[in-house]
Amino acid sequence: MGVSRWVFLIYSLLVIPPNPIGCLSSKEISEIPVSFLNFAKKAEVFDWMVGIRRRIHENPELGYEEFETSKLVREELDKMGIPYKYPVAVTGVVGFVGSGEPPFVALRADMDALAMQEMLEWEHKSKNPGKMHACGHDAHVAMLLGAAKILQEHREILKGTVVLVFQPAEEGGGGAKKMIDAGVIENVKAIFGLHVKPDLPVGEVESRPGSLLAGSGFFEAVISGKGGHAAIPQHSIDPIVAASNVIVSLQHLVSREADPLDSQVVTVGKFQGGGAFNVIPDSVTIGGTFRAFSKESLMQLRQRIEEVIVGQAAVQRCNATVNFLSTEKPFFPPTVNNKDLHNHFLKVASDMVGTANVKEMQPLMGSEDFSFFQEVIPGYFIFIGVKDEKNTKPASVHSPFFKINEDALPLGAALHASLAIRFLLESNAETPLLNQKLRDEL
Structure with missing residues (x-):
């Protein structure tokens, strides 16, 4: 220059x-x-x-x-x-x-x-x-x-x-x-x-x-038991009862595990199982969403949701598989x-x-x-x-x-x-x- x-x-x-x-x-x-x-x-x-x-x-x-x-x-x-x-x-x-x-x-x-x-x-x-x-x-x-x-x-x-x-x-x-x-x-x-x-x-x-x-994620779980006649439940393994216990236990993740000052939500909005009044089905499908204001809390919820579903299903003699639908419904930060x-x-x-x-x-x-x-x-x-x-x-x-x-x-x-x-x-x-x-x- x-x-x-x-x-x-x-x-x-x-x-x-x-x-x-x-x-x-x-x-x-x-x-x-x-x-x-x-x-x-x-x-x-x-x-x-x-x-x-x-x-x-x-x-x-x-x-x-x-x-x-x-x-x-x-x-x-x-x-x-x-x-x-x-x-x-x-x-x-x-x-x-x-x-x-x-x-x-x-x-x-x-x-x-x-x-x-x-x-x-x-x-x-x-x-x-x-x-x-x-x-x-x-x-x-x-x-x-x-x-x-x-x-x-x-x-x-x-x-x-x-x-x-x-x-x-x-x-x-x-x-x-x-x-x-x-x-x-x-x-x-x-x-x-x-x-x-x-x-x-x-x-x-x-x-x-x-x-x-909030950040959010979704989950879907299949809880499998053994179907049979509703009049003789001892011959079956009832996945509806197991799923019911799972849903109640999931609510404890917020009420008893989360910091009250750290807002979190776990909601089960899907429950599908059975088609007759007198038949215990082989399996039940439940699904829902979980939300939190920090990524750490969101990941903690994800881990505990899977543990609770699998553990509570096992208590009722059922098997459970959990899918977090990360491909079709990715986690939102x-x-x-x-x-x-x-x-x-x-x-x-x-x-x-x-x-x-x-x-x-x-x-x-x-x-x-x-x-x-x-x-x-x-x-x-x-x-x-x-x-x-x-x-x-x-x-x-x-x-x-x-x-x-x-x-x-x-x-x-x-x-x-x-x-x-x-x-x-x-x-x-x-x-x-x-x-x-x-x-x-x-």
């Missing part, structure tokens, strides 16, 4: 004041969330998001079967001129808005539905028997596409790249893990995710730093929100909806495979209110009567976009901070 160029570099570092957020002032940055929300509330944008959500709701697809949903996502990205990769993890789509250069920040929406029959009667009820969007993933996709539209319309102020992660198979299939294995978040500095909450009013959002949702990203969320959300509408929620024993992302990079997960004010007792997620208030879609889209763009602007501020260090040294 010539002397003149060194002189210019030193002059620029010492004399020209850096703008820590590029060409935007702090005031302009703080106004972005409301500006984005107003954009998302425009009739044409709002109606477009509602239409997408309803099309997906009418055609729910289970994990790794989201072919039509994925096609819809790609069609909308094509219309917006947003490049993407497909297929990723079977049906996943990954879009890119911005310069294509670092820094990278990711936004995630899950696409899959649940294997249940919708009981709510309305114009856009599920057309696929035995399948329903009862957890709001249809709204999540619509919100992320809305965020993509906002970001694409304002790409001139993007200082980096936003990665749009449309993920398959959140409902037990571990789609996030497959997306990670496919390299989706390589070089990504942080990731944000949203989830609808039916008992939280529209216009409010909530989350917390640290532990938010606890969802733990990054504390620095929590502060970022508070600033952005408060600027958008006001401090009074940003709540700190209590941890929940539900689980989320967004946690896989958080094991690799800093991540933050948020709940957004979708309560229907006409319904005083809204149905919970995973209910056949689940319903959302679509007025929440603009807020979800704008919050996604605001979190991402402000993160990129602040990430770009790191370079001027290095310049300041060099100033001090000079």
Whole structure:
């Protein structure tokens, strides 16, 4: 480098004041969330998001079967001129808005539905028997596409790249893990995710730093005895009695082995055995889930569940085999929100909806495979209110009567976009901070 160029570099570092957020002032940055929300509330944008959500709701697809949903996502990205990769993890789509250069920040929406029959009667009820969007993933996709539209319309102020992660198979299939294995978040500095909450009013959002949702696992056990006539039980080995003792003993893992200050759950939700009133069956199948807020507690539960099932079955002269279904239903780690990203969320959300509408929620024993992302990079997960004010007792997620208030879609889209763009602007501020260090040294 010539002397003149060194002189210019030193002059620029010492004399020209850096703008820590590029060409935007702090005031302009703080106004972005409301500006984005107003954009998302425009009739044409709002109606477009509602239409997408309803099309997906009418055609729910289970994990790794989201072919039509994925096609819809790609069609909308094509219309917006947003490049993407497909297929990723079977049906996943990954879009890119911005310069294509670092820094990278990711936004995630899950696409899959649940294997249940919708009981709510309305114009856009599920057309696929035995399948329903009862957890709001249809709204999540619509919100992320809305965020993509906002970001694409304002790409001139993007200082980096936003990665749009449309993920398959959140409902037990571990789609996030497959997306990670496919390299989706390589070089990504942080990731944000949203989830609808039916008992939280529209216009409010909530989350917390640290532990938010529990880690979870599933188990299934076959307890085998010896079948026979119910009138002569001494000639049989009754697996129903054995299974009953197993279930009672499993409850002691929480009530008598777990620290009362370390929240844990073991629930048996499946019990299948026998088909006649007067016949003792040869075997019984039970199954359930276990949850905890730390990976250590989760692994301890796993070990003790197997020991209790096998041991209690043996007491009743039965044999037992235990399957933790790790292939089809992988363990979900606890969802733990990054504390620095929590502060970022508070600033952005408060600027958008006001401090009074940003709540700190209590941890929940539900689980989320967004946690896989958080094991690799800093991540933050948020709940957004979708309560229907006409319904005083809204149905919970995973209910056949689940319903959302679509007025929440603009807020979800704008919050996604605001979190991402402000993160990129602040990430770009790191370079001027290095310049300041060099100033001090000079």
